[in-house]
Each structure stands twice: as structure tokens, then as C-alpha cells.
Amino acid sequence: MDNFTHIKSVAIIGAGPAGLAAVKYLIAENCFDRVVAFEQRDEVGGVWNFTGNVSQQQQSDLTIPRTKPAQSVERPVSVQKPSGRITHLFPSPIYDALETNIPHTLMNFTDKPFPADCPLFPPFGTVKQYLEEYADDIRTHLRLGSQIEQVRAGTCDGAHKTKWNLSYTDLVSGRRCEESFDAVICASGHYSDPYIPNFPGISDFDAAHPGVITHSKFYRNPRPYSDKKVVIVGNSASGVDISRQISTFTARVIVSEKEKPTTLHSDSNSITYRPEIAEFVAENRNVRFVNGTTETGVDHIIFCTGYQYSFPFLLGLDQPVASTGQRASHVYQHIFYHLQPTLAFLTLPQRIVPFPVAEAQAAYIARVFSGRLGLPAFEDMEAWEQGVLQAKGSKGFHNLGYPEDVDYINALHDVSMGAKACETRGAGKTPPFWDEEKRWTRQRFPMIKQAALKLGEKRCEVRCLRDLGFDFEDWKRGEYLKQKDSP
Known part of the structure; x- marks a missing residue:
């Protein structure tokens, strides 16, 4: 050309x-x-x-x-x-x-x-x-x-x-x-x-309960969800972060994830993990999942499903x-x-x-x-x-x-x-x-983020990878010794 x-x-x-x-x-x-x-x-x-x-x-x-x-x-x-x-x-x-x-x-x-x-x-x-x-x-x-x-x-x-x-x-x-x-x-x-997929019953649910369904684009802080039952749809970066935040204000957070469990599952007792949604039912604000379980009386549904x-x-x-x-x-x-x-x-x-x-x-x-x-x-x-x-x-x-x-x-x-x-x-x-070194860090950054989250508020004090136990030079020396000792 x-x-x-x-x-x-x-x-x-x-x-x-x-x-x-x-x-x-x-x-x-x-x-x-x-x-x-x-x-x-x-x-x-x-x-x-x-x-x-x-x-x-x-x-x-x-x-x-x-x-x-x-x-x-x-x-x-x-x-x-x-x-x-x-x-x-x-x-x-x-x-x-x-x-x-x-x-x-x-x-x-x-x-x-x-x-x-x-x-x-x-x-x-x-x-x-x-x-x-x-x-x-x-x-x-x-x-x-x-x-x-x-x-x-x-x-x-x-x-x-x-x-x-x-x-x-x-x-x-x-x-x-x-x-x-x-x-x-x-x-x-x-x-x-925003992208919000077309699950069975979602239109009727939204018409019957306007404002219950929203998207992560419009989420700002967890305070409005205090003591509410909240379903988070999606468990990538925003889903992980938003569910973690809301779980500090309510003990009833349900995370629906389509794919296999992520390495970023929270250890919070307030979060329950469910598979993909099968159906929305307007009566009693119900959400049914593909494994047959149902959540009744859902107060808020936040789609963290991307754009x-x-x-x-x-x-x-x-x-x-x-x-x-x-x-x-x-x-x-x-x-x-x-x-x-x-x-x-x-x-x-x-x-x-x-x-x-x-x-x-x-x-x-x-x-x-x-x-x-x-x-x-x-x-x-x-x-x-x-x-x-x-x-x-x-x-x-x-x-x-x-x-x-x-x-x-x-x-x-x-x-x-x-x-x-x-x-x-x-x-x-x-x-x-x-x-x-960049490639090594890129491969590990989900684990690095998980290690930071486990520190709670103290994660803000972390300034480098070594603070979280990740050291490229140490890893490289270990790999060298493995190769040296191998037959």
C-alpha cells in the first residue's frame, strides 16, 4: 500500500x-x-x-x-x-x-x-x-x-x-x-x-421495579446499599471492587459470575457467589440462577458487565x-x-x-x-x-x-x-x-493485587512490589539455582 x-x-x-x-x-x-x-x-x-x-x-x-x-x-x-x-x-x-x-x-x-x-x-x-x-x-x-x-x-x-x-x-x-x-x-x-445483556424477564422486571437495575458506570459509593440485598452481575475488576466495598455495608451481597471462579474472590463472609443468571422474575423481585438457586426480595442489581x-x-x-x-x-x-x-x-x-x-x-x-x-x-x-x-x-x-x-x-x-x-x-x-522483568510483573499482577487487597486499608502504605513479597531478582536467582541443580 x-x-x-x-x-x-x-x-x-x-x-x-x-x-x-x-x-x-x-x-x-x-x-x-x-x-x-x-x-x-x-x-x-x-x-x-x-x-x-x-x-x-x-x-x-x-x-x-x-x-x-x-x-x-x-x-x-x-x-x-x-x-x-x-x-x-x-x-x-x-x-x-x-x-x-x-x-x-x-x-x-x-x-x-x-x-x-x-x-x-x-x-x-x-x-x-x-x-x-x-x-x-x-x-x-x-x-x-x-x-x-x-x-x-x-x-x-x-x-x-x-x-x-x-x-x-x-x-x-x-x-x-x-x-x-x-x-x-x-x-x-x-x-x-454501558452493556447490559438481555436475560429472560429483565424488561418486565425493570418495568415493575424501575431503578433497581443499574450499571457500574453509575455506582459511586456503598452507602446507599446499607442493609440491602444486592446482586452484582460480573466479577471482573469493577465487580470485584464494588462487591468488596458494598460488603462492608451489608451482609447480603450476591455475585453472579459467568465464567470459572476468578482468583480475585473475596474472603468476606458477606459475599455469596452464584453462577450465571437464568431469569429475572418481577414478582417478589426474584433472581433465579442456572444452578436452580433463587434470591428473593433483591433491592439492587448492579451490572458490572462492561461497555x-x-x-x-x-x-x-x-x-x-x-x-x-x-x-x-x-x-x-x-x-x-x-x-x-x-x-x-x-x-x-x-x-x-x-x-x-x-x-x-x-x-x-x-x-x-x-x-x-x-x-x-x-x-x-x-x-x-x-x-x-x-x-x-x-x-x-x-x-x-x-x-x-x-x-x-x-x-x-x-x-x-x-x-x-x-x-x-x-x-x-x-x-x-x-x-x-516487565513480563514477569505483568504475568503476576492479579496475584499482586490480591495480596494488596488482603492488607485492607494498609494496602495504601505499599510502595513497591517487594512490600508484597514479589521480587524479580529473587525469583531470577531462584530460577538460576533450579537450572544449576537440575540433572
Whole structure:
């Protein structure tokens, strides 16, 4: 495929972690006339912006079940600050006591460590401050308070080169604006459009008991669940954390998990584990499980079932990117929309460590858009997608759990570093490469998190892996002695 030396302007949708990384890798190419990141929030950080209970104002719009991606962009909640200024908030899934489930030694960007004195699993406020500092040197490239409404592909002067026309609203003035760019990077994330599966009886249950069923996006703290019977659906990161928090306020927490028991089961006596839900019964607010057990008189049901892939602003594409919500379609290496590859995506994969993955992807995109790397032929990119579909199916298409995520980061590093440096523009920014120690830590971080949780509130005092009994050098010495002593 031809390279993209004609690209001189790039728009980035979103100024969360991925969007910020994209700006840095693009400007490091010393190639583009215009790099702009459009962010609908007033501040950088994306979902790491805590919005408190403002999210509850949008629960009335939550459709139950919810199995299709949104068809229109999310509307903000207007809030008046004490100063009298009106701010526009987009509800974030961040809850009051959220902390990372990834050690910051893995989570950080390549060129910026977290503060040495912060907890190994930092609270969301620390992450937000970290991102603010990371953005300090690229502020002139950010367009905050600008919500993208539409992105449409057009042609540029009959040259058969795609030009992307962006329509957006300046949320401060209310003015509708339009701009054109040679390429677009979608860094809007996939943690805004809740997914609630369609279990038998769920619609009738919700109609009979409005407000009982909700999604983790709208959870903020455990106090409203005091002495209530609460069913948590899903036991991944948010399910584990929310059930643990609520169990300190009520002795009746039931966790429904579809897959085999997770290593992050809580030892709380207040939590009971059940298999997948078989049916909702409106009478007596009953929930029946596939093993035949039934919970009666359920007060609250929180779905911790994740989010859908949703890009309602992408219009007029050759083929839709997100028709089912399960995955992004027509993407090569989880990045390039191969039907019109001047459109790219960041952090579509799941079960990953997002910040370094965003860097690795951004490096690849920057090299391609600057013309220093080419892409395979269309047929080869399409074949790659079909191969992943056959191997993983649609629902698992973007799942890159360990060790796939490590191999993915390193493969993108190798591809990007294989780009020929330009004598006048340099070699760009170096993406992450995960060495043996990073791989060792990544493999163990569920166990590391479990060890931290067992410390209760004292986990906030943990500053390094050694505090939890995990030491790479000790492990390496042990492996050496094993090999030495083996026959």
C-alpha cells in the first residue's frame, strides 16, 4: 500500500491517556503542520475525570437491556459551579474510592514514572494529576470543551485522497464549528456506553421495579446499599471492587459470575457467589440462577458487565465500525480502519495495560502517517482481521490477555523502530519495549493485587512490589539455582 506522505494535519478525538500519547508521538515526527486533540470535557484525562453523582442524572436514559451501541453522541450534564460558571460534565465511571488494579510500575508512560511516594495501586486522583502533568508540554495542541458531533470522509481536490470533515460544538460558547484534516485518530475509548445483556424477564422486571437495575458506570459509593440485598452481575475488576466495598455495608451481597471462579474472590463472609443468571422474575423481585438457586426480595442489581464499542460520530464510512458493539470492524492490528486507513483507533484491545499499549500503537500510527512506514496490501489487512475472527470470534476479537498483550507491545515496538529515520526530521519517539522483568510483573499482577487487597486499608502504605513479597531478582536467582541443580 502507498505511504501517506500527503498527510499534514491530524485530528485526535479525545484527550485521555491515549489521545495525549498520540499527540506526543505525532509531533515527535516533526512532519505535521497541524496536530489537534479535541476533548469534550473541560480537562484532560478522559474517564479519569471524576464527576461524582452527576452521573445519576443520566440513569433515566439507561435502556434495559442495552445490547446495541448508541446512535447519537452523549449529551453533557450542565452544572453551575460556585463561581457561577456553567461547566459541562460527561459522566465518568470513576467511583469514590477507585484505585488502579494495575501496579503503577507497569501502568506508567515510558518517559514519566509515577511519584515514588504514591501507593503501588494509586487512587484515581493521583492518576488524574499524573495525566495533567503529562499534558503540560502539549497544551497548545489541545482543544478542550469541544465535542465532536460528526466525522465524515470526503475527497481533497479530486486527488483521490481522503479528507476528513469534522463538525464539533464549542461547549463554552455553544458555537457549531467545522474543520478538515488529512487523518483522524479515534482515542475516545470504550468506557461510556454501558452493556447490559438481555436475560429472560429483565424488561418486565425493570418495568415493575424501575431503578433497581443499574450499571457500574453509575455506582459511586456503598452507602446507599446499607442493609440491602444486592446482586452484582460480573466479577471482573469493577465487580470485584464494588462487591468488596458494598460488603462492608451489608451482609447480603450476591455475585453472579459467568465464567470459572476468578482468583480475585473475596474472603468476606458477606459475599455469596452464584453462577450465571437464568431469569429475572418481577414478582417478589426474584433472581433465579442456572444452578436452580433463587434470591428473593433483591433491592439492587448492579451490572458490572462492561461497555460497548460505540462511535456514533463516525458517519458515512464505507462500512460501519461498530454495528453490534462487540468489537470494532474492519480494523487491522486493532488500529487501522483498512477500508480508509487514514482513520485509526487507539486502545481498542481489552485485558491490557492501556497506557503503554496506547504508546505502542501511537508510535506505529505516527510512523505510518508521516510516511516512514507503509501498511500491507488491503487484502493482507483484511486477511489478518478474518484470521483473528476465526480464532477468537467477534466477542473475543479485541481480547489480548497475558501474554498476548506483552507480545503485542513488543511487536509494535519492533515494527516502529524498523522505520527508516529521516535526515531532517529524526527518528521520532521511542515506544515501550517490555523486558523480562516487565513480563514477569505483568504475568503476576492479579496475584499482586490480591495480596494488596488482603492488607485492607494498609494496602495504601505499599510502595513497591517487594512490600508484597514479589521480587524479580529473587525469583531470577531462584530460577538460576533450579537450572544449576537440575540433572
